[in-house]
Amino acid sequence: SSDVSSVEKRRWILNDFDIGKPLGRGKFGHVYLAREKRSNHIVALKVLFKSQLQQSQVEHQLRREVEIQSHLRHPNILRLYGYFYDQKRVYLILEYAAKGELYKELQKCKYFSERRSATYVASLARALIYCHGKHVIHRDIKPENLLIGAQGELKIADFGWSVHTFNRRRTMCGTLDYLPPEMVESVEHDASVDIWSLGVLCYEFLYGVPPFEAKEHSDTYRRIVQVDLKFPPKPIVSSAAKDLISQMLVKDSSQRLPLHKLLEHPWIVQNAEPSDYSGFW
Numbered sequence: 308s309s310d311v312s313s314v315e316k317r318r319w320i321l322n323d324f325d326i327g328k329p330l331g332r333g334k335f336g337h338v339y340l341a342r343e344k345r346s347n348h349i350v351a352l353k354v355l356f357k358s359q360l361q362q363s364q365v366e367h368q369l370r371r372e373v374e375i376q377s378h379l380r381h382p383n384i385l386r387l388y389g390y391f392y393d394q395k396r397v398y399l400i401l402e403y404a405a406k407g408e409l410y411k412e413l414q415k416c417k418y419f420s421e422r423r424s425a426t427y428v429a430s431l432a433r434a435l436i437y438c439h440g441k442h443v444i445h446r447d448i449k450p451e452n453l454l455i456g457a458q459g460e461l462k463i464a465d466f467g468w469s470v471h472t473f474n475r476r477r478t479m480c481g482t483l484d485y486l487p488p489e490m491v492e493s494v495e496h497d498a499s500v501d502i503w504s505l506g507v508l509c510y511e512f513l514y515g516v517p518p519f520e521a522k523e524h525s526d527t528y529r530r531i532v533q534v535d536l537k538f539p540p541k542p543i544v545s546s547a548a549k550d551l552i553s554q555m556l557v558k559d560s561s562q563r564l565p566l567h568k569l570l571e572h573p574w575i576v577q578n579a580e581p582s583d584y585s586g587f588w
């Protein structure tokens with residue numbers, strides 16, 4: 308069949324697509340809305356310039372990430388349907404997330420309700436349980452790497468680096484905010500790094516800022532390794548939410564709340580919208 312889902316085997320060329328509006332631009336290239344002509348399937352086409360990939364020596368990383376991403380199938384992980392290239396560019400055929408970028412939504416709302424935050428955290432926990440089940444860890448789940456699907460569902464959309472839109476929140480060199488102590492102290496790390504990052508994300512959904520934010524990198528570094536976790540008086544956040552965050556932001560990675568236990572935590576049970584997939588995934 309010619310529909311996009313059977314694309315892995317196909318050889319794609321640019322002429323197979325009608326190119327639509329640009330969705331964003333950045334360091335390695337542009338992202339466009341596109342329609343595959345035979346199936347009329349709407350996709351996002353990420354165009355990366357080979358020259359810039361070579362300059363930044365990220366080709367091998369791109370190959371590894373494309374390999375991982377193309378084999379992941381989960382409602383909260385953005386699909387990578389395939390890729391192709393020409394003389395100067397590499398094209399990634401990606402799932403189109405109709406409601407755009409989460410970090411823009413968070414900036415607009417300042418912070419999210421407990422129900423919205425718990426629903427997002429539960430869906431990301433299910434996506435990470437799925438990834439860990441396939442020995443894929445360290446999905447870089449900061450707000451800039453999350454997109455929102457047509458039904459409002461979150462999609463983890465990173466594959467090793469991001470397309471930098473102009474109004475990115477963080478400096479180009481990326482932020483320490485989401486790294487757990489063992490990564491900041493650069494000792495080896497395992498799947499529990501994702502539990503730490505999800506705890507950071509949960510805090511940021513509820514308060515609008517990450518927990519260890521500081522003006523200087525050195526201060527952020529110190530606050531992370533000391534787990535200097537403080538909850539501001541505003542906005543008002545339930546003690547159940549603070550309890551969950553405190554069980555995830557634990558220095559000893561073996562003591563962090565396992566993801567399947569997170570899904571049973573009272574704050575999640577009482578606040579997250581039930582998901583159609585919760586049983587199956």
Ligand SMILES: CC(C)NC(=O)[C@H]1CCC[C@H]1Nc1nc(Nc2ccc(C(=O)N(C)C3CCN(C)CC3)cc2)ncc1C(F)(F)F
Binds near residue numbers: 331351471
């Ligand atoms: C994870 C990664 C780090 N981030 C990215 O790649 C970014 C960089 C550029 C865009 C995005 N990449 C994607 N974006 C979408 N959907 C989308 C994005 C933006 C809008 C939006 O708000 N506007 C167009 C608005 C419309 C209104 N005007 C005023 C401003 C832009 C609406 C839908 N689907 C798939 C992708 C993907 F990932 F497959 F490429």
